Amino acid sequence: xxxxxxxxxxxxxxxxxxxxxxxxxxxxxxxxxxxxxxxxxxxxxxxxxxxxxxxxxxxxxxxxxxxxxxxxxxxxxxxxxxxxxxxxxxxxxxxxxxxxxxxxxxxxxxxxxxxxxxxxxxxxxxxxxxxxxxxxxxxxxxxxxxxxxxxxxxxxxxxxxxxxxxxxxxxxxxxxxxxxxxxxxxxxxxxxxxxxxxxxxxxxxxxxxxxxxxxxxxxxxxxxxxxxxxxxxxxxxxxxxxxxxxxxxxxxxxxxxxxxxxxxxxxxxxxxxxxxxxxxxxxxxxxxxxxxxxxxxxxxxxxxxxxxxxxxxxxxxxxxxxxxxxxx
Numbered sequence: 593x594x595x596x597x598x599x600x601x602x603x604x605x606x607x608x609x610x611x612x613x614x615x616x617x618x619x620x621x622x623x624x625x626x627x628x629x630x631x632x633x634x635x636x637x638x639x640x641x642x643x644x645x646x647x648x649x650x651x652x653x654x655x656x657x658x659x660x661x662x663x664x665x666x667x668x669x670x671x672x673x674x675x676x677x678x679x680x681x682x683x684x685x686x687x688x689x690x691x692x693x694x695x696x697x698x699x700x701x702x703x704x705x706x707x708x709x710x711x712x713x714x715x716x717x718x719x720x721x722x723x724x725x726x727x728x729x730x731x732x733x734x735x736x737x738x739x740x741x742x743x744x745x746x747x748x749x750x751x752x753x754x755x756x757x758x759x760x761x762x763x764x765x766x767x768x769x770x771x772x773x774x775x776x777x778x779x780x781x782x783x784x785x786x787x788x789x790x791x792x793x794x795x796x797x798x799x800x801x802x803x804x805x806x807x808x809x810x811x812x813x814x815x816x817x818x819x820x821x822x823x824x825x826x827x828x829x830x831x832x833x834x835x836x837x838x839x840x841x842x843x844x845x846x847x848x849x850x851x852x853x854x855x856x857x858x859x860x861x862x863x864x865x866x867x868x869x870x871x872x873x874x875x876x877x878x879x880x881x882x883x884x885x886x887x888x889x890x891x892x893x894x895x896x897x898x899x900x901x902x903x904x905x906x907x908x909x910x911x912x913x914x915x916x917x918x919x920x
């Protein structure tokens with residue numbers, strides 16, 4: 593990043609990034625504090641919790657549990673089911689008429705998937721789901737609460753249609769799913785296993801998955817198994833990764849923005865980052881979905897623009913609204 597800054601001839605770095613890119617921005621800000629011109633970090637991890645953990649006990653937990661990703665997903669799923677249940681079926685296909693009935697419907701769907709895979713569709717390209725793949729799909733589809741057709745996202749309404757297609761699929765045994773690593777997984781693991789402390793090779797990951805389920809429900813284990821293969825990762829990067837400090841005084845203040853209902857990096861992580869940075873300012877969006885950029889708020893976008901162009905920060909404690917809420 594600093595070589596890119598030099599290559600374009602900038603005296604200071606102007607940077608906007610989301611999600612893991614926000615963690616990279618926080619790392620840059622503390623490695624090169626004098627070179628920060630303007631930096632917007634959208635939906636960030638708590639940098640201490642992610643890199644090493646905040647307590648000695650944190651070392652026994654996978655990184656996504658330390659940063660509470662499972663808790664953020666659980667809250668977002670609860671919000672989705674409540675709002676879906678309160679919406680008409682025309683707006684949320686999975687609605688069972690009330691939040692309570694829709695929650696019960698989701699539980700029954702998970703129970704059906706426990707009994708065996710379900711195939712949706714016929715013809716040359718049917719899609720088969722077991723519980724694990726269905727939960728993974730739900731976790732990913734919670735990212736975009738607002739529909740953004742220009743980017744191919746259907747919002748939470750699309751998640752409702754996906755769940756309803758599973759619900760209405762014939763309750764007949766389906767062929768077992770093939771196993772194998774997903775494309776790109778090696779590159780992802782290279783980042784996850786190198787940038788953060790992970791439990792030792794002998795860690796009991798099934799027990800950790802049970803812990804995550806007990807505190808976060810159906811989506812909890814998803815976040816444990818993301819980094820299980822780091823226990824046997826062949827490279828040791830602890831000497832080179834950046835573990836802090838995270839509070840070096842930067843040449844310019846850093847703007848952190850976040851949705852209160854983020855299903856990936858929970859809002860508490862962005863608040864922790866803003867509090868930890870020597871010159872952090874938090875801008876809150878009272879909305880759902882992962883990243884403000886992916887779930888737009890004209891209010892937040894205006895503040896980001898004024899900051900990036902003129903260095904003007906939003907007032908302390910400012911809370912913005914999203915442009916659109918799910919199912920409206």
